[in-house]
Amino acid sequence: MKNQKVIIGVFAGILLIVGGGVFLSSSGSKAPVQVTEQAPAENEISAIDPEEIGLDLIPTNNNKHVVIKVDKPQGIKTIEFDLTWGAKVEDKASGELLDVRQGTSSGEDPILLDGKPYSHEVKFGTCSDVCHYDKGVNNIKIILKIVRTDGKLYQSEKTLEL
Numbered sequence: 001m002k003n004q005k006v007i008i009g010v011f012a013g014i015l016l017i018v019g020g021g022v023f024l025s026s027s028g029s030k031a032p033v034q035v036t037e038q039a040p041a042e043n044e045i046s047a048i049d050p051e052e053i054g055l056d057l058i059p060t061n062n063n064k065h066v067v068i069k070v071d072k073p074q075g076i077k078t079i080e081f082d083l084t085w086g087a088k089v090e091d092k093a094s095g096e097l098l099d100v101r102q103g104t105s106s107g108e109d110p111i112l113l114d115g116k117p118y119s120h121e122v123k124f125g126t127c128s129d130v131c132h133y134d135k136g137v138n139n140i141k142i143i144l145k146i147v148r149t150d151g152k153l154y155q156s157e158k159t160l161e162l
Contacts, residue, residue: 048146048154057140057160060121064133066140066160070118078110080145083122088136102134110147137162 054071068081084103091098104122125133138161146154
């Protein structure tokens with residue numbers, strides 16, 4: 001019994017010595033933490049006034065279409081757009097008119113302007129054999145992403161209420 005207590009005491013002492021040595025060696029060998037400043041984002045997007053680039057939304061065909069125009073394209077290489085609008089859609093089950101958000105975009109590839117004016121007509125609805133136009137179109141909004149010829153990115157927004 002006495003031998004077991006001595007063995008346990010020696011074992012505990014060895015653990016304390018080894019543990020303390022590991023603690024001291026690991027705390028003293030840590031390299032100082034270096035804090036580095038992050039460089040500003042290369043592709044930071046700045047806002048640009050829609051009038052500066054001649055951005056306009058023009059309703060046509062009894063408000064069933066809208067024409068997107070960029071009349072002042074000087075210095076613009078490419079654009080991309082997201083166009084959204086509110087519409088009233090009938091719920092098939094209840095017959096109620098529901099407010100929904102519809103939209104379209106310029107697609108996956110940017111539209112090349114290279115300084116030339118841009119015009120594009122968008123239908124509010126879907127067309128296959130026959131067009132089914134949205135009812136109660138409202139709150140039309142375009143967000144235009146612009147890449148200038150110098151490579152800088154800009155964004156412009158415009159809204160139209162019918």
